[in-house]
Amino acid sequence: MEILGATLRICVDDLDTAVPFYERLAGGTALRFERGGVKVAAIGSFLLMSGPEAELEVLRKVTATIAVKDVEEAHRLLAGLGARIIAGPVPTPVGRNLLVMHPDGTVFEYADQSGA
Numbered sequence: 001m002e003i004l005g006a007t008l009r010i011c012v013d014d015l016d017t018a019v020p021f022y023e024r025l026a027g028g029t030a031l032r033f034e035r036g037g038v039k040v041a042a043i044g045s046f047l048l049m050s051g052p053e054a055e056l057e058v059l060r061k062v063t064a065t066i067a068v069k070d071v072e073e074a075h076r077l078l079a080g081l082g083a084r085i086i087a088g089p090v091p092t093p094v095g096r097n098l099l100v101m102h103p104d105g106t107v108f109e110y111a112d113q114s115g116a
Contacts, residue, residue, distance in 0.1 A: 001068055001074045001077045001078075002069040002070075003067070004067040004069060006065065009059065011048075011049050012050050013050065014050060015048055018048050019041050022043045023043055025043075026043045030042065030048075031043075031094070033093040033094070038052070039051055063107060063108055065109040066109070066110050067111055071089045071112045071114065074100075074110045078098075078100050078110070081103075083101060083103060087099040095114055096111065096114055097110065097111040
């Protein structure tokens with residue numbers, strides 16, 4: 001499995017207020033989308049999320065997003081290593097993702113850009 005990078009997940013109260021700071025910090029423009037009632041802005045290595053507390057409570061349990069070349073390959077490897085597959089692979093607005101709990105209890109999202 002080829003790991004391409006990691007994205008820090010940050011829950012914010014007001015996405016519109018937070019985005020300009022992170023755009024300047026990362027030197028880029030936010031890619032915005034909405035999923036399940038949560039507004040999301042991807043900026044460089046940051047993934048900002050804002051929405052209903054019930055949704056954010058679940059999202060806060062995911063430590064980070066790990067970018068991989070191929071989510072299907074990650075799925076096979078992680079399952080073979082004893083990780084618990086929580087959800088996926090499923091399509092997202094920018095590719096596919098997979099939620100996995102490592103044997104130590106840490107939860108990560110693995111994502112690729114295939115089929116985006």
